[in-house]
Structures are given as structure tokens and as C-alpha cells.
Amino acid sequence: MTTETTKETPEAAAVPPSGAAPAKKVPQGHRRLLTRRDRLTLGLMAGLPTILHIALVWVTALASIALAFTTWDGIGFDSIQWVGLQNFKELFEQNPQFWPAVQHNVIWFVVLIVIPTPLGLFLAVQLDKNIRFSRVYQTAFFLPVVMSMAVIGFVWQLIYNPDTGLINSIIGANEPGKYIDWIGDPDLNLWAILVAASWRHAGYMMILYLAGLKGVDPSLREASALDGASEWQTFKNVIFPTLRPTNTVVLVVTIIEALRAFDLVFVFNKGAEGTELLSILVTNNIIGESSRIGYGSAIAVVLLLISLVVIIPYLVATFRKERRA
Amino acid sequence: MSTSVVTKVRTPIRPARILLHVFLAGAALAWLAPLLWALYSAMRPYAETSEKGYVSWPDTLNFDNFTNAFTQSDMSHYFVNTMIIAVPAVLVTLFLSSMVAFYVSRFDFRLNLALLLVFTAGNLLPQQVIITPLYRLYLLIDLPGITMSGKLYDSALGLVLIHVAFQSGFCAFVLSNYMRTLPHELTEAALVDGASVWRQYWQIVLPLCRPAMAALATLLSIWIYNDFFWALVLISTGENMPITSALNNLTGAYFTDPNLVAAGALLTAIPTLIVYFVLQRQFVSGLTLGANKG
Numbered sequence: 001m002t003t004e005t006t007k008e009t010p011e012a013a014a015v016p017p018s019g020a021a022p023a024k025k026v027p028q029g030h031r032r033l034l035t036r037r038d039r040l041t042l043g044l045m046a047g048l049p050t051i052l053h054i055a056l057v058w059v060t061a062l063a064s065i066a067l068a069f070t071t072w073d074g075i076g077f078d079s080i081q082w083v084g085l086q087n088f089k090e091l092f093e094q095n096p097q098f099w100p101a102v103q104h105n106v107i108w109f110v111v112l113i114v115i116p117t118p119l120g121l122f123l124a125v126q127l128d129k130n131i132r133f134s135r136v137y138q139t140a141f142f143l144p145v146v147m148s149m150a151v152i153g154f155v156w157q158l159i160y161n162p163d164t165g166l167i168n169s170i171i172g173a174n175e176p177g178k179y180i181d182w183i184g185d186p187d188l189n190l191w192a193i194l195v196a197a198s199w200r201h202a203g204y205m206m207i208l209y210l211a212g213l214k215g216v217d218p219s220l221r222e223a224s225a226l227d228g229a230s231e232w233q234t235f236k237n238v239i240f241p242t243l244r245p246t247n248t249v250v251l252v253v254t255i256i257e258a259l260r261a262f263d264l265v266f267v268f269n270k271g272a273e274g275t276e277l278l279s280i281l282v283t284n285n286i287i288g289e290s291s292r293i294g295y296g297s298a299i300a301v302v303l304l305l306i307s308l309v310v311i312i313p314y315l316v317a318t319f320r321k322e323r324r325a
Numbered sequence: 326m327s328t329s330v331v332t333k334v335r336t337p338i339r340p341a342r343i344l345l346h347v348f349l350a351g352a353a354l355a356w357l358a359p360l361l362w363a364l365y366s367a368m369r370p371y372a373e374t375s376e377k378g379y380v381s382w383p384d385t386l387n388f389d390n391f392t393n394a395f396t397q398s399d400m401s402h403y404f405v406n407t408m409i410i411a412v413p414a415v416l417v418t419l420f421l422s423s424m425v426a427f428y429v430s431r432f433d434f435r436l437n438l439a440l441l442l443v444f445t446a447g448n449l450l451p452q453q454v455i456i457t458p459l460y461r462l463y464l465l466i467d468l469p470g471i472t473m474s475g476k477l478y479d480s481a482l483g484l485v486l487i488h489v490a491f492q493s494g495f496c497a498f499v500l501s502n503y504m505r506t507l508p509h510e511l512t513e514a515a516l517v518d519g520a521s522v523w524r525q526y527w528q529i530v531l532p533l534c535r536p537a538m539a540a541l542a543t544l545l546s547i548w549i550y551n552d553f554f555w556a557l558v559l560i561s562t563g564e565n566m567p568i569t570s571a572l573n574n575l576t577g578a579y580f581t582d583p584n585l586v587a588a589g590a591l592l593t594a595i596p597t598l599i600v601y602f603v604l605q606r607q608f609v610s611g612l613t614l615g616a617n618k619g
Binding site: 035048054058059063142143148149151156170196203208211252259266278282283285296297301311314318319 | 342345346348349350352353354356357359360362363366374378379380421422424425427428429432438440441442443444445446447449450451452453454455456457458459460461462464486487489490491493494497521522523526547550551552553554557558569570572573576583586587589590591593594597598600601605608609612613
């Protein structure tokens with residue numbers, strides 16, 4: 001792994017390549033050297049991808065916001081009706097699934113950050129000790145990350161199925177009267193899914209932390225060892241503080257994963273009682289029998305607002321560093 | 326980097342090390358257990374497991390379920406569908422985002438930072454934020470004769486477009502960071518020599534980005550192959566589905582035979598596992614290149 005892959009990317013960008021003179025800005029004359037044809041080429045090069053991206057991602061995101069204040073059955077444009085905040089009112093006050101969904105999204109995040117994330121860090125620290133078979137262990141932990149969430153859902157159903165699943169078969173709960181319904185019981189199913197989600201997330205976090213640890217200056221470790229610090233003290237006082245950029249990334253990734261969570265739940269039980277999520281509610285308005293576009297958009301707007309609370313500070317911090325470069 | 330630790334690598338076997346190995350081997354095995362269980366179930370005939378129960382000693386172990394899943398559910402057809410979507414999507418994403426990255430990182434225009442911000446932020450949004458209007462838009466766009474469905478909806482083209490639009494945000498960000506580390510002298514010399522902007526991009530900058538492009542290509546192939554959500558909403562005909570959402574149908578049809586479903590799920594995962602094992606280094610470096618990815 002090269003150094004620029006091990007660091008957080010914006011930082012790598014902020015460091016000028018060692019060969020180049022420091023802080024050398026592109027000379028102003030650079031732009032004037034461009035011919036008219038060059039300018040046209042550049043315009044097309046940046047313009048076409050931008051149009052595609054903005055049209056499909058940002059225009060639709062803005063359309064979501066606009067539609068959230070309307071009702072629309074999706075048939076023709078003249079049936080679009082402005083209803084102000086009514087969708088939101090209905091959502092907050094009447095929809096029995098909304099607040100559980102918000103709560104489940106929060107639980108999803110808390111579980112991911114409290115269990116698999118420290119576990120991934122712990123595994124990364126162990127694997128970073130330059131031990132034999134490190135790659136084999138690494139692969140074992142990392143394999144779930146490569147697989148589709150949908151496939152993971154199917155694999156875990158083989159474990160949770162009340163009749164034929166591994167757990168119930170082992171504990172003898174796969175007979176009538178003794179059933180533990182991991183998938184159907186609203187008190188259990190979210191936790192059952194979160195085990196599967198954590199299974200995948202830990203491997204992902206492990207890789208991020210391994211990369212972060214490779215970037216830690218080895219002389220820090222040596223100095224700490226010379227000072228007679230124990231392994232734990234070294235980690236707590238020396239290594240962990242230097243992992244700050246990685247921790248930021250891990251936090252952002254985990255929040256976004258929690259907001260995006262969908263596939264696993266959909267495969268599991270389609271977001272039935274106990275596993276409602278905002279993403280599932282939005283999707284149900286499209287592929288379900290009801291086509292309530294304004295209402296679905298209102299849920300999407302809630303999801304958008306929560307995401308922006310994370311995305312904006314992160315981007316501001318990232319790009320501020322970039323501008324200073 | 327681990328190089329400095331090399332000096333103390335051949336330490337005599339210490340109890341702590343052995344303990345660590347025992348722990349890691351145990352943990353790794355526990356980690357693989359769900360997959361091994363799926364494999365074990367998939368290799369047993371349904372008749373046997375329904376009689377003896379799933380936790381039992383096997384009489385027969387074979388790959389019949391895999392063959393059946395593959396032939397009965399027409400999996401090869403869905404693999405082809407996935408290829409029709411994933412191959413163009415990966416190539417076009419890399420091509421378009423490298424152009425944006427080139428523009429943003431090699432020139433000093435005023436809009437650069439804002440442009441990159443738009444791309445990066447777009448990629449961080451949850452897909453469900455944009456799906457409702459996108460779905461409507463796809464239904465509105467008529468493409469008679471171009472796609473089988475006559476619309477952007479329910480077509481491979483539609484999926485390719487959304488994958489490209491969505492993933493190019495991430496790739497543009499990563500590639501622009503990468504291109505920024507290339508010395509400016511490289512293109513300045515070419516510029517003075519009268520090389521056009523396109524030649525600077527195509528013949529100088531792009532070849533130097535090969536490592537980053539390879540890493541991104543690996544990552545994108547796996548992500549796009551694994552996509553479940555876009556296909557679920559934007560494809561309605563079973564015929565047109567890519568493999569992961571087709572698997573969902575398979576379980577609908579054969580839900581009474583978990584062994585067959587296990588075989589189908591494992592078959593679906595095989596291509597990504599192959600990509601991972603063959604291109605492990607690219608994959609891992611790609612993930613950490615763009616550690617901001619959700």
C-alpha cells in the first residue's frame with residue numbers, strides 16, 4: 001500500500017509531492033495559454049458528467065423536497081396538488097411506522113458504533129503486530145464486506161429461520177410450542193438483523209483502521225516503548241490520538257451506513273413490524289401497492305435532512321483543508 | 326509501514342504470541358461460520374435435512390443444489406444481465422469521473438471546488454432520498470426502440486445511468502486527489518509544447534492514474550455487481566433483473582427448500598469472491614483511498 005492510500009485522502013492531497021517546489025500554485029498564465037478549442041474541450045469534459053450527475057442526483061433530490069409539499073397519484077402532472085405541510089403533519093402525528101423507523105435508524109447507528117467498530121479496531125491492532133498468517137485472518141474477517149447485503153441477508157436467514165435455522169436447531173427450539181421466531185418477533189428481529197449487519201461492519205472498520213495504523217509513524221511506537229509504556233498505554237496515549245483522521249472517516253461512514261441501511265432488512269422481512277427504517281418507508285411508497293408520491297417524498301426529505309447534518313460538516317472540514325493546500 | 330518492525334520479526338515463540346494466534350484463529354473461524362454453515366446446508370439434499378434436521382451428520386454431500394439452482398432459476402441469464410449493466414457502468418464511470426477530476430485538479434478555475442463539492446456530496450446521500458422522483462422520471466422518459474421496455478424504466482440503460490451518476494461523485498473525488506499529487510511540471514511542459522488539453526489528459530495524466538483507476542475499477546465492479554436497491558425499484562420485469570435481485574425471486578419461488586436458496590446465494594457471491602481474491606490489493610487500497618465512502 002502506498003502512502004497516499006493509507007492516509008485520509010484529503011490530507012494526502014494537501015501534501016505536495018516531494019519533487020515539486022512547495023506551495024507552487026498553477027501559474028496564472030496557465031489559463032491564458034489555453035486555445036479556444038482547449039476551452040471547449042475542457043467545458044465538455046467537465047460539463048457532460050456534471051449534467052448527468054446533477055440531473056439524476058441533485059435535481060431529483062430537489063424534486064423530492066418540492067414534492068414533499070404536494071400530493072400526487074403519479075398519473076399526469078395536473079393531479080399534483082400543493083398541500084403545504086400536511087404530509088409532514090400526517091407523518092409525524094399519524095403514521096404508526098414513522099417514529100419507530102427513526103428510532104430504529106438511531107439504534108442501528110448506536111449498535112454499529114458501539115460493537116463492531118471497536119471490534120474492528122481491536123482486530124486491526126492485533127493484525128498490525130506483524131504476525132504470521134495475518135493475511136489469512138484478515139481475509140476471513142473481511143470476506144462479508146465483499147458480498148452483497150442481499151446475499152448476507154439470505155445467509156443469515158439460514159441461521160435464524162425458526163424451523164430449519166441453525167440457532168433453533170441447536171437449542172431445540174424448532175418444534176411447535178418452543179419456537180423462537182427471530183425473524184417475525186418484533187422484539188427480536190431488529191437485533192437479529194443487527195448481528196448480521198455488525199458481522200459485516202466489523203470487517204469494513206478493520207480495513208479502515210488497518211490502513212490508518214499503517215500510517216502511524218513507527219518511531220512514535222519505539223519512543224513509547226523506550227519510555228517503558230505498556231502496550232495499552234502506548235495504544236491509548238500514542239497510537240489512538242494519531243488515528244484521528246481515520247476516526248472521523250469511521251464516524252461518517254457509520255452514520256451514513258446507518259441511514260442507508262436497507263437491503264438486509266428488505267431481504268429479511270421487508271421491514272415488517274419491528275424492523276421499520278426510514279429507507280424502507282420511502283421504498284414502500286414506490287414498490288408497494290400505494291403510490292403516494294408526495295408522502296413518500298416527505299419521508300425522503302426527513303432522511304435528507306438527517307443526512308445533511310452529517311454530510312455538510314464533514315465536507316466543510318474536508319474541503320477547508322483542501323483549500324488551504 | 327511495517328518495514329521498521331522487520332528488525333524484531335523473528336522473535337522466539339512467546340506465549341503471548343501463541344495466545345494471539347489461538348484467539349485470531351478462533352475468531353476467524355467464528356467469522357466464517359455463517360458462510361460455512363450456508364455451504365454445508367447447500368451441499369445436502371433437501372430430503373435428507375427435512376428428515377434428519379439441519380444439525381445432523383451428513384449421509385450425502387454433493388453439489389446437486391448448486392447445479393439445480395443454476396439451471397432451474399436460469400442464473401446464467403441473470404449473470405449476463407448483470408454484466409450488461411456492470412461492465413459499461415464501471416467503464417463509463419471511470420471515464421467521466423476522470424475527466425471531471427482532470428478539470429478540477431489540473432486547472433485553476435473558480436468553480437472547481439464547488440464542482441467537486443457537488444459531486445462528493447451527491448455520493449454521500451442515501452439512495453432513498455432521490456428514488457421517488459427518479460422513479461417517476463424514468464417512467465416519463467420514452468425511449469422507443471432503444472430499450473426493450475420503450476422507457477428508461479425497466480431497462481439496463483437506466484441502471485447504467487444511475488450507477489454512473491451516483492458513483493462518479495466518489496470516483497471524481499478520489500481521482501482529483503490523486504491527480505493533484507502529480508507534479509504540475511508534467512503538463513506544463515506539454516502545454517508549452519502546444520499539446521492540446523485532451524492530449525494532456527489522455528496521454529499524460531490518465532496513464533499515470535493507472536493504480537488509482539485499477540483500485541476504483543475493482544471497487545466499482547463489486548459495488549455495482551452487489552447492487553440490490555436500484556434494480557429492485559427501477560426494474561420491474563423479472564427477465565431484466567440483475568443477479569442479486571433475481572436471487573430475491575428465487576427465494577420467493579423456492580422458499581420451501583432452504584438448501585437450494587443457500588446454493589443460489591453462494592453462487593451469486595462467487596464472482597465477487599473471485600474478484601476479491603484475485604485483486605485483493607487493489608480492492609483494499611481502493612477502499613482506503615476513498616475512506617469517505619458510505
